[in-house]
Amino acid sequence: MNILTKYFTTKHNTAPFSQIKIEDYLPAIQESINQTKHEINTIVTSEETPTFNNTVEALEFAGEQLDRITSIFFNLNSAETSDEMQKLAQEISPLLTQLSNDITLNTALFERIQSVYNQKDTLNLTIEQTTLLEKKYKSFTRNGALLAEDKKERLREIDTELAKLKLTFGENVLAETNAYQLHITNPEELKGxxxxxxxxxxxxxxxxxxxxWIFTLDFPSYQPFVTYADHRELRKEITIAYGKKAFQDNSFDNQENVKKIVSLRHERAQLLGYPSHAHYVLEERMAQNPDRVKSFLNDLLDKAKPAAEREFAQLTSFAQKLDQLDQLEKWDGAYYSEKLKQELFHLDDEKLKPYFKLENVQQGAFEIANRLFGITFTEVFDIDKYHEDVHTFEVNDANGNLVAIFYSDFFPRKGKRNGAWMTSFKPQYIKNGQNERPHVSIVCNFTKPTATKPSLLTFNEVTTLFHEFGHALHGMLANTTYPSLSGTSVYWDFVELPSQVMENWCYEPEALALFAKHYETGEIIPQHYVEKIKESASFLEGMATLRQLSFGLLDMEYHGQPVTVENVKNFEKKAMEATALYPDVDENCMSVSFSHIFQGGYSSGYYSYKWAEVLDADAFAYFQEKGIFNKEVAEKFQKYVLSQGGTEHPMTLYKKFRGQEPNPDALLKRAGLI
Structure with a gap:
């Protein structure tokens, strides 16, 4: 019996991870694809006149079982993969791309959607129904429904190839991350x-x-080494190793993959009538077009660059004074920044870490969510997990109703990609009068507990946890009818608002008092540390802003106009020229491991981190004005932002919450740039 093809009879219909066998995935997906095709066929062959219900809504719920199985498979392929899983992914991806094309290029189905769309003004639809109708109609026109047959065929080929290339790109980065070890046997080399x-x-x-001792390119191992190790040559070695992942002229090299992905994306966009991939993507974003994104990034660059150059000069003269260093290199940045931070603020991440025991920080996030949104988290032990490191929680509202199931997975391991992300195993939606609650997960890579110490987080890791938890709240507090408009299914440059706004509580004494307690003594973090954290929040912010802008500008350079990339390294260097502070390193290339834009969903969208920072600074200014635990502001944030998903245009929702459009000065002020 294949458990994936049945309705899960587990508690709260959660994924039965321990009962899934790897050989179950492919047949279950194939069966669900056929089932989905059958559901589509029922819509298409219906003799009834097309209506919102029998066409648009029916299409929305087609493939429900398939979505469930593929979300389990691809989530595990990121968090708990194996060679076998990766091989399967290469087999499954083209099948899903083919199905997606079969649907969007189905002429008879499109005609039914179009027929409903053409009479939308007379149908008396709710705002959410209107949004769904427009989204479905666009998903056809934006994916080739109006193309001639030969062009539809080419579109299918491109989509299949892109799906495979993105997977290969990610596998190569993971393989290169796992391949490197810095093995030290001399204790002298551990100084600092x-x-x-x-x-x-x-x-x-x-x-x-x-x-x-072994250090790796996994962030919890790599980051402390480049930040604290006094041995400059070894810092150089591991920094260069980190920067040349998938740039080594071996079987894991991603240069050709980058060229192919960029070229196919542009061909696809032009096939659909757009000048570039970014024009295609940004039509469905708050920013709307590449010119607006570029002027947004360049405007920030103009404001941040003078500050960044001052900071870099300050850092250089500090390194010169301390160690007679004339030229700061990339492997010196984190090291001297930390030393300078300690000198200016007497603030040392290592002194702070004892106050940030992982379990306490997580509990703090729960407590803050409780004060703001009235929800409680209870750990449960009768819900299946895919790895022993995972913890499971039931989330309930003030009346004891189930809001969501929450999974947390915090430690690095061989089968898990680097970084931190939020995802879901089941979306929220309402069907047959039943409000189906979501199953949401956050995945991070924090230092594991050791024989003598629990997992203690750096302050940066504390904000990472809160960031992903903000995404999780967006998923958990969703309350919409349709799954494709639920939770984080919003415009990509709006999706970072809930996550980034949550980070602000990490800097507030009132919030820190809830969870920043010494893991041995239970003492609450001293007030002078809190003040230092707040003071240092904008430390080297100009340089940090420049770094973020460099990624956004590189993304727009690849995608904002049709380009032929002859040489990935040279292309990248030219694109990032205006933001460069450190000398270039010949052996390094960032593009080939830039998973956000070449594997994940951020192509033409990396700017959205900065865009959402404008929103989040403005939104949090509202909380500060009224009180950081103000119920009225929290209720508005939940009502208009967290629960609404993508049911309305994000700016409409934001203005309902805030009463006005966001003011960019809030961000510049917070960053100390004005």
Whole structure:
């Protein structure tokens, strides 16, 4: 019996991970594809006149089972993969692309949708129904429904090839991350490193049956090394290794993949009548077009660059004074920044870490969500998990009704990609009068507990947890009728608002008092540390802003106009010229591991981090004005932002919450740039 083809009879219909066998996926997906085709065929062959219900709504709920299975499969392919899983992904992806094309290029289906669309003004639809109708209609016209047959065929070929290329890109980055180890046997070479980092490296060496210490390119191992290790040559070695992932002229090299992806995206956009991939993407974003994005990024660049150059000069003279260093290199940045931060603010991440025990930070996020939105989190042990590191929670409202199931997965391991993300195993929607609640997960890579210490987070990791938790709240508090408009299914440059706004509570004394307690003594973080955290929040913010802008500008350079990329390294260097502070490193290239835009969904959208920062600074200014736990503001935020998903245009929702359009000065003020 294949468990994936049945309705899950588990608690709250959660995914039965331990009962799924790897050989179940392909047949279950094939069966669900056929079932979906049958559902589509029922819509198309109906003798009834097309209506919103029998066409648009019916299409929305077609493929429900398939969505469920594929979300389980692809989530695990990111968080708990294996060679077998990756091979399967290469087989499954083209099948899903083909089905997607079969649907959007189905002329008879499109004609029915079009027929409903043409009479939308007379149908008396709700706002959400109107949005769904427009979204469905556009999903056909934007994906080739109006093309001639030969062009439809080419579109299918491009989509299939892109799906495979994106998977290969990600697999190569993961393989290169796993391939590198910095093995140290001389304790002298560990000078400057925090005890926790040394202990974790020793445990890793032991697991590898080696003497000494092993550091890897996994962020919790890599970051402390480049930040604290006094040994400059070794910092250089690991920094260069990090920067040359998938840029080594071996079987995992991504240069050709980047060229092909960029070229196919432009061909696809032009086939559909758009000047570039970015024009195609941005039509469905708040920013609307590449010119607006470029002027947004360049405007920020003009304001941030003078500050960044001052900061870089300050950092350079500090390194010169401390170690007679004439030229700062990329492997010096984090190291001297940390030293300068300690000198200016007497603030050392290592002094702060004991106050940020992972479990306490998570509990703090729960408590803040409770104060703002009235929800409670209870850990449960009778819900299936895909790995022993995962924790499961029931989330309830003030009346005890189930709001969501929440999974947290916090530690690095071999089958898990780097970084941090939120995802869902089941969306929220309303069907047959039943409000189906979502199953939401956050995945991070924090330092594992050791024999003597629990997992203690850097302040940066605390904000990462809150960021992903903000996304999770967007998913968990969703309250819409249709799954494709629910939770985080919003314009991509709006999706970062809930996540980025949550980070603000990490800087507030009132919020920190809830969770920043010393893991041994229980003492609440001293007030002077809190003040230092707030003071240092805009430390080197100009340089940090420039770095973010460099990624956004590179993304727009690849996608904002049709280009032929002859040489990936040269192309990247030219695109990032205006933001460069450090000397270039020949062996390094960032594009080939820029998973956000070449594997994930951020192509032509990387600017949205900065865009959403404008929204989040403005939104949090409203909380600060009324009180950071103000119920009235929190209720409005939940009502108009968190629960509405993509049911209305984001600016409409934002203005309902805030009463006005966002003011960019809030961001510049917070960043100390004005």
């Amino acid at each position: 490193l925090p005890e926790g980092a040394v202990e974790a490296a020793h445990a890793l060496a032991k697991n590898n049956n080696k003497e000494g």
